[in-house]
Amino acid sequence: MPPMNDQPNTPTNQSGGINMSGGQMHVDGDAVGGSKYVIYQAARQAHPRTFTIPAPPRDFTGRTQEIDELVKLLTEGKRAAISGTISSLTGMGGVGKSTLASYVALQVAAEFPDAAMWIDLQGMNDNPLAPTEAMRQVILAFNPLEDLRKATDDELAQMYRAVLHGKRALIVLDNAHDAKQVRELLKAECAFIVTSRRQFVEQGLVLIRLDVLQENDARELLKKLCARLTEQELAQLTELCGKLPLALRIAGSHLGTRPNESAARYIEKLEQQRIELLSEANDETLNVEAAFALSYDRLDPETQRRWRFLAVFPAPFDANAAAYIWKTELDQAEKSLGDLVRESLVEFSDGRFRLHDLLRDFARGRK
């Protein structure tokens, strides 16, 4: 196909005739502009491609294993005859779920020529997005002129599944509140990435628990944010931030944007008052305390009290120890710990529980 404006000037009729064929539009030229060849998108696909994935940060670091796993799941799922793959990323606030989802979605976007959509389910807000609202967004992305004002919930669900039927589409459902919010959405025939602080199980959902960054990746991210840090300072900051990406970004950007501030002095202050220093920004997305409070505030008062008590353990602990300080039966302690693990406020590995260092500091600061 000749590129636009690449034709010799051939004077033709003044009205400028238009021919359309094979996804290409030919407009007869006038004496000034010449003939023009334009790709006629609508003839190529039924709708313009929907792409609403936010770009990941330029300094994206690490996560090679999780990226491989997610890319494999998503690209294999795309070939599945009946339904796409559904991968779910869970983990504590600020651990990098949304960032990883956007990075992976961008990597595989070419495999999903019909749509790559990002929907914020606002699961940590007081009013999470209704599933039907998310459906509306999808339907309108494919059929912008559809009048949905009178559609019932059932009709919306049917239309939602119908527009995605046979499409090669990827939908990121970011920040899911719980299984109920995503259940109907996941019934569509496409690939999904779901992110949530809450761990929940749904049919066909492959759960990927996201942990803090690896030591060397955490240091690398800090180095990208503030090149002047020495090896010792990088090690100290990595430790003080508990390798949590949100905390690393806050501390690294703080020093990176203040070249005159002594890193050693900042580290000293961090040792005394981590949560305060990592929560100075008015920007809620760069504030550790605000990020943790979203999870904490959702607990009922009794669970909040129990969770705060866990801050007495400086090291990993078992359910017996929790039952002892809570003065409850072991069964009850195990149930409560399970609930807190699902909220990503307590970590569980090798049969023991622990609080992330920063969460422990946060818990100690709460009454």
Ligand SMILES: Nc1ncnc2c1ncn2[C@@H]1O[C@H](COP(=O)(O)OP(=O)(O)OP(=O)(O)O)[C@@H](O)[C@H]1O
């Ligand atoms: N792999 C990474 N490389 C560089 N920066 C990262 C990485 N992962 C996360 N970050 C940074 O850490 C911060 C928190 O990340 P993100 O918002 O993805 O966390 P989250 O797990 O989605 O948190 P929430 O539960 O609050 O939604 C962001 O500023 C992000 O840029």
Ligand SMILES: [Mg+2]
């Ligand atoms: Mg997020």
